[in-house]
Amino acid sequence: MFRYLPVRKVHARQVLDSRGNPTVEVEVTVGEGVIGINGYTARAIVPSGASTGRFEAVELRDGKKGYYTGLSVEKAVQNVNTRLADAVTGENALDQNRIDQILIDTDGTDNKSSVGANATLGVSMAVARAAAMALRVPLHQYLGGCHTKIMPVPMMNILNGGKHADNTVDLQEFMIMPAGAENFEEGIRMCVEIYQLLRILLKERGLSTAVGDEGGFAPDLADSRDILAVIVQAVEKAGYRPGKEIWIAIDAAASELYDEKLDCYYFPGESQMKGKEILRNAEEMIDYYESLLEEFPIVSIEDGLQEDDWDGWQKMTERLGGRVQLVGDDLFVTNIKRLKCGIQLKAANAILVKVNQIGTLSEAMDAVEMAQRAGYRAVISHRSGETEDDFIADLAVATGAGQIKTGAPCRSDRNAKYNQLLRIAERLEKMAVYENPFEKQGTDRDF
Ligand code: PGA
Numbered sequence: 001m002f003r004y005l006p007v008r009k010v011h012a013r014q015v016l017d018s019r020g021n022p023t024v025e026v027e028v029t030v031g032e033g034v035i036g037i038n039g040y041t042a043r044a045i046v047p048s049g050a051s052t053g054r055f056e057a058v059e060l061r062d063g064k065k066g067y068y069t070g071l072s073v074e075k076a077v078q079n080v081n082t083r084l085a086d087a088v089t090g091e092n093a094l095d096q097n098r099i100d101q102i103l104i105d106t107d108g109t110d111n112k113s114s115v116g117a118n119a120t121l122g123v124s125m126a127v128a129r130a131a132a133m134a135l136r137v138p139l140h141q142y143l144g145g146c147h148t149k150i151m152p153v154p155m156m157n158i159l160n161g162g163k164h165a166d167n168t169v170d171l172q173e174f175m176i177m178p179a180g181a182e183n184f185e186e187g188i189r190m191c192v193e194i195y196q197l198l199r200i201l202l203k204e205r206g207l208s209t210a211v212g213d214e215g216g217f218a219p220d221l222a223d224s225r226d227i228l229a230v231i232v233q234a235v236e237k238a239g240y241r242p243g244k245e246i247w248i249a250i251d252a253a254a255s256e257l258y259d260e261k262l263d264c265y266y267f268p269g270e271s272q273m274k275g276k277e278i279l280r281n282a283e284e285m286i287d288y289y290e291s292l293l294e295e296f297p298i299v300s301i302e303d304g305l306q307e308d309d310w311d312g313w314q315k316m317t318e319r320l321g322g323r324v325q326l327v328g329d330d331l332f333v334t335n336i337k338r339l340k341c342g343i344q345l346k347a348a349n350a351i352l353v354k355v356n357q358i359g360t361l362s363e364a365m366d367a368v369e370m371a372q373r374a375g376y377r378a379v380i381s382h383r384s385g386e387t388e389d390d391f392i393a394d395l396a397v398a399t400g401a402g403q404i405k406t407g408a409p410c411r412s413d414r415n416a417k418y419n420q421l422l423r424i425a426e427r428l429e430k431m432a433v434y435e436n437p438f439e440k441q442g443t444d445r446d447f
């Protein structure tokens with residue numbers, strides 16, 4: 001139908017994310033005819049992290065005192081409306097790689113610190129969406145091609161801690177994965193049932209059922225064993241078998257626990273609850289995970305060690321990599337340079353992919369491709385600061401990543417993604433593929 005679909009107009013504005021912080025929304029119009037007649041307009045909103053990796057691309061914030069607590073993004077908005085709009089207007093929206101290269105070149109820095117990764121990403125996603133719209137194909141099919149059919153297994157973060165809540169849980173995320181479900185829809189149902197039972201179990205123990213940034217409960221529990229035990233209890237109460245239908249994933253977000261001076265990981269919640277300082281060095285962290293793996297149906301550990309400890313990551317992968325997925329989030333920051341380094345060192349065996357860590361869609365897709373070629377897995381992920389934008393749902397299907405991490409089945413910023421995936425599953429119908437990514441890991445155990 002089209003070979004040349006020009007970008008006609010690019011417009012950004014400041015909107016709000018799920019934490020009430022300003023973020024960038026970009027609207028892109030493409031089309032050959034007159035705008036409004038043959039034009040197609042799509043929009044995208046940029047997410048934002050709290051436990052951000054040190055090596056992430058730069059999220060440009062204004063830092064104006066007494067104004068949106070310094071977090072406004074007016075400069076980034078301005079950069080879209082001037083420098084980026086000038087650069088991509090007239091360019092072919094069907095050539096996403098080229099569009100993204102123009103965004104990268106216009107910024108001109110290594111870490112998008114000139115225009116901001118929040119500026120480039122908004123344009124990148126909105127262009128892709130407008131192109132798909134003009135071609136009248138669903139976004140996942142546009143991004144992934146006609147063979148796209150792999151639905152992701154959700155990693156549902158049902159218990160929040162770390163920087164995402166004010167409770168005593170030190171590890172940031174405890175997630176359930178319905179890898180044994182028949183299909184995506186059934187997986188969602190199982191997770192929702194478990195989530196609702198977890199609420200009841202926490203309530204019965206007199207614990208808080210208020211939720212953290214990603215919609216998971218945030219009770220004052222401190223010991224990981226206690227947390228994992230109550231999750232397993234909720235799974236069983238819902239009528240599912242841990243280690244057969246439902247598995248557990250953890251995001252330790254260890255960079256946040258790391259104390260550089262002590263070269264140790266400090267557990268503030270556990271220390272407070274136990275009335276003594278709980279510190280673990282890298283070796284002890286690995287021992288700790290190993291013991292948890294023995295006791296609980298854990299299939300995935302993300303950021304088990306901090307972002308600079310390549311040595312520790314190598315050791316952890318050597319010791320645990322054969323039986324558990326080790327995901328690099330802050331370690332790789334969706335950056336192929338860091339991923340390449342990890343692959344060479346045999347550090348981790350999976351990458352977390354967050355589009356705003358790198359700032360363009362093409363670069364995020366490059367990271368997935370590099371991972372898959374090296375036999376690493378990829379997990380498409382939200383940020384703790386999210387919006388109604390459901391782009392990553394389509395991206396997860398398009399890349400065939402097989403896993404998506406997008407919070408609890410609670411709060412519309414999280415459910416926007418699950419709901420879009422339910423629509424995609426309905427569209428794919430019997431063509432949809434839903435597989436246990438951990439089959440070869442020997443995860444099918446009795447607990
Ligand atoms: P963030 O958390 O978006 O705050 O970085 C998510 C994660 O660490 O995976």
Ligand code: ZN
Nearest residue numbers: 251302303329
């Ligand atoms: Zn993480």
